[in-house]
Amino acid sequence: xxxxxxxxxxxxxxxxxxxxxxxxxxxxxxxxxxxxxxxxxxxxxxxxxxxxxxxxxxxxxxxxxxxxxxxxxxxxxxxxxxxxxxxxxxxxxxxxxxxxx
Amino acid sequence: xxxxxxxxxxxxxxxxxxxxxxxxxxxxxxxxxxxxxxxxxxxxxxxxxxxxxxxxxxxxxxxxxxxxxxxxxxxxxxxxxxxxxxxxxxxxxxxxxxxxxxxxxxxxxxxxxxxxxxxxxxxxxxxxxxxxxxxxxxxxxxxxxxxxxxxxxxxxxxxxxxxxxxxxxxxxxxxxxxxxxxxxxxxxxxxxxxxxxxxxxxxxxxxxxxxxxxxxxxxxxxxxxxxxxxxxxxxxxxxxxxxxxxxxxxxxxxxxxxxxxxxxxxxxxxxxxxxxxxxxxxxxxxxxxxxxxxxxxxxxxxxxxxxxxxxxxxxxxxxxxxxxxxxxxxxxxxxxxxxxxxxxxxxxxxxxxxxxxxxxxxxxxxxxxxxxxxxxxxxxxxxxxxxxxxxxxxxxxxxxxxxxxxxxxxxxxxxxxxxxxxxxxxxxxxxxxxxxxxxxxxxxxxxxxxxxxxxxxxxxxxxxxxxxxxx
Numbered sequence: 113x114x115x116x117x118x119x120x121x122x123x124x125x126x127x128x129x130x131x132x133x134x135x136x137x138x139x140x141x142x143x144x145x146x147x148x149x150x151x152x153x154x155x156x157x158x159x160x161x162x163x164x165x166x167x168x169x170x171x172x173x174x175x176x177x178x179x180x181x182x183x184x185x186x187x188x189x190x191x192x193x194x195x196x197x198x199x200x201x202x203x204x205x206x207x208x209x210x211x212x213x
Numbered sequence: 214x215x216x217x218x219x220x221x222x223x224x225x226x227x228x229x230x231x232x233x234x235x236x237x238x239x240x241x242x243x244x245x246x247x248x249x250x251x252x253x254x255x256x257x258x259x260x261x262x263x264x265x266x267x268x269x270x271x272x273x274x275x276x277x278x279x280x281x282x283x284x285x286x287x288x289x290x291x292x293x294x295x296x297x298x299x300x301x302x303x304x305x306x307x308x309x310x311x312x313x314x315x316x317x318x319x320x321x322x323x324x325x326x327x328x329x330x331x332x333x334x335x336x337x338x339x340x341x342x343x344x345x346x347x348x349x350x351x352x353x354x355x356x357x358x359x360x361x362x363x364x365x366x367x368x369x370x371x372x373x374x375x376x377x378x379x380x381x382x383x384x385x386x387x388x389x390x391x392x393x394x395x396x397x398x399x400x401x402x403x404x405x406x407x408x409x410x411x412x413x414x415x416x417x418x419x420x421x422x423x424x425x426x427x428x429x430x431x432x433x434x435x436x437x438x439x440x441x442x443x444x445x446x447x448x449x450x451x452x453x454x455x456x457x458x459x460x461x462x463x464x465x466x467x468x469x470x471x472x473x474x475x476x477x478x479x480x481x482x483x484x485x486x487x488x489x490x491x492x493x494x495x496x497x498x499x500x501x502x503x504x505x506x507x508x509x510x511x512x513x514x515x516x517x518x519x520x521x522x523x524x525x526x527x528x529x530x531x532x533x534x535x536x537x538x539x540x541x542x543x544x545x546x547x548x549x550x551x552x553x554x555x556x557x558x559x560x561x562x563x564x565x566x567x568x569x570x571x572x573x574x575x576x577x578x579x580x581x582x583x584x585x586x587x588x589x590x591x592x593x594x595x596x597x598x599x600x601x602x603x604x605x606x607x608x609x610x611x612x613x614x615x616x617x618x619x620x621x622x623x624x625x626x627x628x629x630x631x632x633x634x635x636x637x638x639x640x641x642x643x644x645x646x647x648x649x650x651x652x653x654x655x656x657x658x659x660x661x662x663x664x665x666x667x668x669x670x671x672x673x674x675x676x677x678x679x680x681x682x683x684x
Contacts, residue, residue: 130534130564131541132557133550142558145619149562152620153523153575156582166580167587169425169455170411170636171660177454191318195545206543 116150118143219244221381224290224438231278231289238278238289241384242271242333245291249335249382257357258367258377260296261304262336267291270333277331286441288331293383295374296337297344297420298324298429303334307420308352309342311540311551321418322453323387323429323446330445335383338373342553343537344389344422346370347397347622350615351555358612359401361650365609368398368625374432375402385442386432391423392525392633393605393626395430399641400604400653403679405670406432407439408629410660411636412457414443415450423532424455426633436671439640440464443663459661467664470672472506477656477669478513478597483628485518488606491647491684496603496654498682499644499673503601506672511597516589520582521630522623527566527579528634534563558619587635590659599669600657602628604641608650632657640670645682 118126123143127134134142189202198205219241222230230236246264253259274289294300297307299317301324306312320328327334341351349357349372357367360380367376371388375398378386388395390408399406407430414429421427431442444464450456479500484493504510537560542548552560566575593600605625615621623630632639639657646652658666 126561126565126568129568130557130560131538131549132552132560134557138554138557142554142561145558146562146565149526149558149619150565150575153526153579155523156520156527156578159520159582159585161578161581161585164581164584166577167584167635168580170583170587170634171457174412174455174457179451187318192544194318195315196543204544206541 116147116154118147118150218381220248222384223435224287224385224433224441225435227290227384228286238271238274238333239268241289242267242291242335245335245383248380252380252382255358255363256360256376256380256382257355258293258338258373258380258382259336260306260308260339260354260373263303263334266303267333267335274331274333285329285331287327287445289333290331291333291335291384292327293335293338293374293377293386294324295340295371295388297340297389298387299418299420300324300334300337303337305337305420306354307343308340308354309551309553309556310353310547311542311549312546315546319418322415322450324418326446327387338371338377338386340373341370341555343420343556344370344391344394345533345555345559346615347393347625348615349373350612351553353553356612359609361403362609365611365650366401366614368401368609370394371406371432372398375399375404375406378402378404378432378434385434385438387429387442387446388432389419389427389429390633391426391529393629395432396629396639396641396653396655397605397626399432401609401651403643403651404432404434405436405439405643406430406641407443408633408639409443409447409663410457410638412455413447413638413661413663415453415456417450417452421536423529424536425532426529436667436674437465437468440468440667457661462664464664464667468671469668470675472503472508472669472672475503475508475599475669476511476597477503477508478511478593478600480513480515480593480600480602482515482517483602485606488603489608492603492606492608492652495645495647495652495682495684496601499654500601502673502676503669506676513593513597513600515593516586516631518627518631521586521634522627524579524582524586525630525634526562526623527575528583530559530563531566531576532563533559534567583634586631590632590635590637594659598658598665602655604628604653604655608647608652628655636660638663638666640666642670642673643679645679645684647684
């Protein structure tokens with residue numbers, strides 16, 4: 113079975129992709145646990161899935177579930193904003209996605 | 214009229230007493246709240262108790278009963294609700310500090326249906342944070358203790374709901390299951406827990422864990438109660454596109470205990486050699502009850518459950534990483550620093566499994582194996598009506614058992630994972646006490662065969678007194 117070892121740079125990349133902050137002491141526990149789990153799940157390689165389709169919806173046959181394109185009541189703006197940490201003129205204030213000028 | 218203390222009543226018993234006027238919803242609700250106050254400091258089944266709201270709802274229910282010609286089926290019945298169901302205006306944490314201060318702006322469909330049916334919500338029950346676990350030990354608010362032995366775990370993730378029932382802090386409860394989260398805590402707490410077919414009950418307004426797996430369901434003291442509540446909460450929901458456009462039968466009306474000619478399969482791989490001694494024996498004894506009632510037992514074979522641990526790990530972590538990506542602390546809740554270790558581990562593993570270059574080897578492979586599992590069940594359901602096995606390989610483990618065990622949940626839920634990945638419905642029924650702790654059997658049915666499961670569970674319940682079956 114393939115052994116997966118997460119290198120230091122793999123781990124750092126994964127932390128960034130996961131949008132998490134992991135302390136150095138947490139990395140010491142989490143990194144080997146992840147490597148172990150990623151190796152353990154490869155037990156699935158014992159099963160032949162050549163030409164087997166994926167099962168994406170357990171009971172099968174729901175596809176393209178649409179509704180009529182009509183306006184229906186939705187969450188009022190003040191309620192939608194009620195839990196936001198910061199608001200401005202009816203908008204939620206977020207951190208800038210791009211670097212500020 | 215029942216002589217039981219009010220908090221120990223089943224839904225059906227309470228319903229009868231409410232209808233004939235021997236008890237009011239206020240009395241019933243007060244009895245539950247007093248029990249919570251007395252017992253919950255030790256059990257810790259609840260994260261948030263909604264005492265004032267519950268008493269108000271109970272008063273309204275009593276008022277409705279005085280004036281209305283026909284009353285909805287759950288009018289005035291107290292419920293405990295897992296803390297991952299959004300409850301409008303009432304704190305909903307999913308037992309994570311990320312949502313410590315979250316007061317939802319809308320309610321889950323299940324909650325709307327329970328309330329429309331007259332249910333009174335006592336409070337929000339403890340769970341593993343984000344439902345990640347099988348112990349409630351990953352709850353940011355501390356573990357739930359098992360009412361049968363408070364030095365032991367209640368199981369999880371719906372451990373609070375199961376413990377609240379076992380401690381008679383409520384009349385009924387609802388939980389959610391992704392793989393084992395209703396069945397396993399029900400098994401450890403000696404209660405009844407039903408995981409419906411995936412898509413039978415709406416996921417709308419449930420804090421998402423694994424969206425292709427999550428199934429809300431009833432947790433109760435009797436099979437009749439399960440049938441009644443399932444009938445209320447099941448059905449297509451335009452707000453959850455994965456719900457099935459399949460009519461909801463009258464589960465309670467059609468409940469009957471004649472199981473002649475029922476074929477029950479015992480999968481030999483599910484009576485594992487490394488299970489706790491006594492568990493397999495007690496479940497086989499329960500199977501023998503079915504034989505005496507006229508059912509036919511057949512040995513069947515299913516894929517080795519070790520594959521379901523691996524498959525579930527990949528599928529669920531992948532969906533977790535996607536679902537938890539939305540928690541940024543911007544629109545509501547706290548920021549991502551508040552995630553606990555278990556959530557961090559799951560997010561990272563899922564992110565890895567879905568990332569470019571690894572997707573085929575992990576996620577796609579797992580989804581194909583899921584199809585193999587579905588075919589495996591299809592083959593067995595051509596031979597039998599139901600599958601019977603232990604729910605979990607052990608009785609309740611001591612507090613602390615999860616520490617340092619990154620795969621604890623997967624091992625506790627090894628017998629529930631395959632049927633969750635394939636979306637099959639299943640029930641946990643208590644079958645006996647092993648060294649004073651409950652043992653559970655599960656009955657798994659084909660997709661949408663909820664009635665068959667309920668009837669078989671009812672037959673067992675009527676024919677036995679599980680508390681007297683000891684080893």
